[in-house]
Amino acid sequence: MATVEAAGVRAPAWRGGFGRLWSAAVVSRFGDALRTAALPLLAVRLTDDPLVIASVTACGYLPWLLFGLLGGAVADRVDQRRAMWAVDTVRGGLVACFALAVGLGHATIGLLIALAFALTTLQTLFDNASTALLPSLVGKETLGSANARLMTGQQLAGGFLAGPFVPLLLALGAAAPFAADAVTYLLAAALVASLRIRAPEREPRPAGSTLRAEVAEGVRTLWHDRVLRAVCTATLLCNIGMGALIATLVLHVTGWLHAGNAGFAAAMTAYSAGSLAGGGPAQWIARRIGGVRSLFLGGCVQTAALVLLGTVRHLGALLAGMALLGLMGMVWNVNQVTLMQQRSPAAMVGRVSSAFRTASTSGAPVGALLGGTVAGAYGLNGPALFAAVLFGLAVASLIPAHLPDVSVVEPDDGATTAHVKP
Template sequence: MTASRPGRDFRLLWSATVTSRFGDSLRTPALALLAATVTRDPRVIAAVTVAGQVPPLLLGLLGGVYADRGDRRRTMALVDGVRAVVVAALAVAVALDRAGVAVLVVAAFLLAALGTFFDAAAFALLPSVVPPEELPRANGRLQAGTAVAGGLVGAPAAGVLFALSAPLPFAVDALTFTAAALLTLTLTPTPVPPPDLRRSCTFGRHRTGHKRHKGDHNCKIAGKGAGAGVRFLWGERTLRGVALVTAGSNLAISGLIAVLVLYALEVLRVPPVGYGLFAATAIVGGVAGALGAGRLAARLGTVATLRVVLVGQTVALTGLALARHPVPGGLALAGFAAGGAVWNSLAVAYGQRHVPPELLGRVGAAQRLVGMVTAPVGAALAGFAGAAYGVAPVAGAAAVVFALVSVAGWWALRPRSG
């Protein structure tokens, strides 16, 4: 199958997303650097990080409801416009030397909270921009673009800009949010189904009398409220399996990420000057995986590719846990990141293709909430275990957990029978 040329609306959406991601990659490390200049208390610095992690857990489902109640294009533009104002205000506070700890915590919380509304609307908007068969490739292109803009361009530039002038990365971020909002407004308006619609849907097992039978059936999904998205996610077998596997794998992945720098320096013997290059292998692998996701899905099928990816990532993570040299460790990390990019692209695309349009925002929000809820647990467990037993056993434990999740995922994503 030959790759089709993306349409005007997708090019605009891609440009807006990548521009916004570039700004994020400037602001996030600059915020950490700014916190370190305000205080050296690790508890306070951690509070800034936590302030940016809590809103998706608290407001994720609400963001999905809002995304299903209006023009998703305007929602994204409005959110980016408000984020531009918040970051511009932060830049002014930094320039005036008024950016204390409270200001940083509030800014991190507000930006993350607004991001939950943007993510829900973006997830629901893409299916109206590209045809269903192009969703795997479109998601891959979005992932590849944001990885390059964020990891290969933005992150290295953040430290340079901050060193030149502390307010500079925040001012640039405000400009990128403004540009992204204007690009999003130029998208072709698309109709949104009424939020109070009740839709007959098809999924899972059905009940006749008091017995359950395999097969498809009609079920009523209420159109109002965040619970509609949760109910649909839980009732569709494959969507439920993808969400639970994502949650289980994130438990292992977040634990690995929490100790990755120490594992690279102490176990793989990566020289400190070469750590940036080692970390870049993950970005390169992720870009390659994102660009190849659509081709794999076209050849094997979306769900079959997800099952194969689990096996490949298990092999790669096991190789990383066994590696004792930077080269095989870097190759294993690149392979694992490539699989992660394929998984993320195709998991999103599957949901976008199989969820009713009026529920896209809420189901997408429910998927993200389930997937991310285990991440802080994995990071915390890895921190305690690393302090007690060393980082090498943590990497081994992450590989074991991921292997168990992969076995469960292989079964959960099995083809339907009957």
């Protein structure tokens, strides 16, 4: 594993596999953004039932709740590199078949919902395997920088580069974005398959060990780690708040601010720009104040940004608040993932990751429902203030993680991780 020194920060070298993994992640995110933009446009051509259209989005969350923990357990059992390229190959085939159905005029809303559900189900294995594989490529001392580069590249590809291509592809036909997505899946699979790394050594599983027992072991490890438990709780609260805000943001912008569709587009652009800018300082902040303190800082700034959004009726305040939310959201995400990778036993990263993701992801759909309720009861700016309260609670929930660090011990098997500065 090669590293380089960049401005006093140890960063992963592009050679040795990280560059190919980064390229695969960026290419795949580019294709995902094309498909995500095309799905609702296709859905409204197939049905005008709001509940049915919303179910397409719901299928993007449901598999994480149903299969997220199982995906983490499988990721810890198998060769993660092979699992990743195999999953992307299958996903590429599924999207290619769907593109063909769209091109031939055989697409239905049921087929679209089935595709969304299948892709996200496969993603539960892919994402957990990817999280577990990264430490094998770059080493713990450069995990933060590697995560920052991965997330920044994905944000650039999905948030900016894909946007201009969507109308161009749609001009070629409704099937074009899906065909392009299939190509990116297959290209990403080829890049991951070309990685030449030695699979991490694992201790033999106890006789009679089951997936259910291994899933439970991952959940217990997350629960018994004081820092990860606090960070997971805080992330869940933040996701509920962001779910409430994002689900009602178009109403906030067009109804409360009267800024129209252009204002909504500007808000989303400001958020993407902030996210892109946050990748750089994420590790710089963590190296100076620590991983947990960087989350604490990010949560405080985001709380203030949400208060700004909910109280100042001006487009400039909206853009500033959204940019701050994106910037500090990236700082949060990079350091949250890095802490989880550093503090998890090497043989359990997939299971701890899946437990963390499943718990925190469940907050988004709950938040979306609560956001609609709050907007109806207290006004269109209510969800922003509701989210501010939840972010404030998230910051408070991080306080136990500031206590002096201790060894992380799994009580059932005695496995101990290294001491990591919060």
